[in-house]
Amino acid sequence: MQAFLERRFQLSRHGTRVRTEILAGATIFATLSYILFVQPAVLEAAGMDFGAVLWATCVASALGSLLMAFMANYPIAVAPAMGHNFYFAFTVCGGVAVGGMGYSWQEALAAVFVASALFVLLSTVGLRERVLEQMPACLQRAIPGGIGLLIALVGLEWSGIVVAVPGTYIGLGDLGQPPALAAWTGIAVAALLLARGTRGAILSGIVAATLVGAALGFVEYRGLFGLPVVNDPAAFKLDLPGLVRSPDAALVVLVFFFLALFDTIGTLVGVAEKAGLLVNGKLPRARRALLADAIGTTCGAMLGTSTITSYIESAAGVAEGGRTGLTAVVVAIGFLLAIAFSPLIQMVGGAIETESGRLYPCVAPALVIVGCLMLQPLSRIAWDDWSEAFPAFLTLVMMPFTFSITEGIAFGFISYTALKLAAGRAHEVRALVAFFAVAFLLRALFLT
Numbered sequence: 001m002q003a004f005l006e007r008r009f010q011l012s013r014h015g016t017r018v019r020t021e022i023l024a025g026a027t028i029f030a031t032l033s034y035i036l037f038v039q040p041a042v043l044e045a046a047g048m049d050f051g052a053v054l055w056a057t058c059v060a061s062a063l064g065s066l067l068m069a070f071m072a073n074y075p076i077a078v079a080p081a082m083g084h085n086f087y088f089a090f091t092v093c094g095g096v097a098v099g100g101m102g103y104s105w106q107e108a109l110a111a112v113f114v115a116s117a118l119f120v121l122l123s124t125v126g127l128r129e130r131v132l133e134q135m136p137a138c139l140q141r142a143i144p145g146g147i148g149l150l151i152a153l154v155g156l157e158w159s160g161i162v163v164a165v166p167g168t169y170i171g172l173g174d175l176g177q178p179p180a181l182a183a184w185t186g187i188a189v190a191a192l193l194l195a196r197g198t199r200g201a202i203l204s205g206i207v208a209a210t211l212v213g214a215a216l217g218f219v220e221y222r223g224l225f226g227l228p229v230v231n232d233p234a235a236f237k238l239d240l241p242g243l244v245r246s247p248d249a250a251l252v253v254l255v256f257f258f259l260a261l262f263d264t265i266g267t268l269v270g271v272a273e274k275a276g277l278l279v280n281g282k283l284p285r286a287r288r289a290l291l292a293d294a295i296g297t298t299c300g301a302m303l304g305t306s307t308i309t310s311y312i313e314s315a316a317g318v319a320e321g322g323r324t325g326l327t328a329v330v331v332a333i334g335f336l337l338a339i340a341f342s343p344l345i346q347m348v349g350g351a352i353e354t355e356s357g358r359l360y361p362c363v364a365p366a367l368v369i370v371g372c373l374m375l376q377p378l379s380r381i382a383w384d385d386w387s388e389a390f391p392a393f394l395t396l397v398m399m400p401f402t403f404s405i406t407e408g409i410a411f412g413f414i415s416y417t418a419l420k421l422a423a424g425r426a427h428e429v430r431a432l433v434a435f436f437a438v439a440f441l442l443r444a445l446f447l448t
Contacts, residue, residue: 021321023322026334027317034366046088046094054345064308069329081306083151084263088307093108136416139416142378145374145396150403160173185212209365213362224341267312398411413433
């Protein structure tokens with residue numbers, strides 16, 4: 001076995017060994033395992049079955065990580081992307097009365113499938129990288145930040161910390177209520193551990209919130225081992241005909257496409273740079289990595305989960321010495337083993353019923369902390385250039401204020417193009433950006 005792993009993953013060439021790769025993989029899985037609790041809870045808000053999403057999350061993540069391991073030989077885990085799942089559940093599948101587009105989850109899965117098929121096509125011919133080059137840097141950095149604020153807002157709402165208030169729309173809830181107390185405990189634990197550089201800080205926050213919830217009586221032990229119970233299967237339920245009949249289908253697909261584009265390339269470059277895998281500033285086998293990511297998303301959509309992508313938490317494994325795809329194989333094994341802990345995941349990620357509605361206080365800390373982490377790219381925006389700063393600002397604030405990722409992207413494209421033209425810098429506006437700015441503007445006028 002040692003000889004096979006050496007030949008397959010070229011361990012000696014990358015200056016690593018089996019034990020180091022196993023430790024790195026275990027570290028990554030512990031760091032990103034919060035998605036096991038969060039993903040079913042988020043997609044349950046779109047009407048999907050908790051158990052079905054858990055199955056899809058574990059299998060699709062394992063498959064995507066194995067593809068990354070054997071196609072690209074990179075120590076990078078693949079799992080459902082935070083932000084994409086919120087776009088799926090609250091924008092695409094959200095009710096029209098609350099700012100959503102009113103799609104069924106079957107139609108949304110079809111949109112993910114079409115977007116991922118487009119990923120596969122562009123990855124095989126190398127166009128995916130060129131498309132990214134067309135996007136303004138300020139918008140590439142503002143979009144994750146806006147999604148982060150939206151995710152944090154949902155986390156605060158799911159914990160009862162922020163509630164609906166007449167007149168101002170939102171306000172501070174009763175912090176003495178058990179869900180809020182549990183969530184604040186989880187947030188505090190995760191934040192303190194992150195400040196100390198401790199691995200698995202987000203997972204620790206979830207555990208802390210769950211323990212407090214158990215002590216306060218709203219979390220009940222449901223057992224440790226058992227397979228997910230699926231009442232409404234999601235696998236192979238894509239509704240392509242329904243998607244095609246929808247007027248905004250192209251927009252939904254393109255937003256899924258661009259979100260994955262930003263996440264994947266940014267993560268690949270960031271983790272590869274930390275691991276010392278870049279050669280002359282470029283990523284070897286980048287096309288294979290992008291293709292593995294795209295195929296993984298395609299399979300994930302068919303299995304019944306939102307976009308899966310390369311995880312920035314893979315950097316934690318790199319810090320432990322992970323350098324090859326064997327690290328990703330260990331992560332894949334972790335996802336497959338997690339299927340057997342369904343009662344535990346259901347206990348932590350399941351909703352509780354309150355007078356103000358359904359809350360998810362045990363996973364809320366993960367949303368708040370991840371939302372904060374997604375603001376990091378904002379520091380690289382040219383805030384002293386108004387034609388860059390204001391589009392970034394609009395993108396950043398319109399997502400949480402309108403509860404729509406699409407609207408944030410639309411305002412960013414329109415304002416970027418308009419300000420560059422007004423400043424006499426039309427040459428900085430690429431054709432693709434101008435096209436989408438006009439398309440978003442016409443859409444806004446049509447909707448009005």
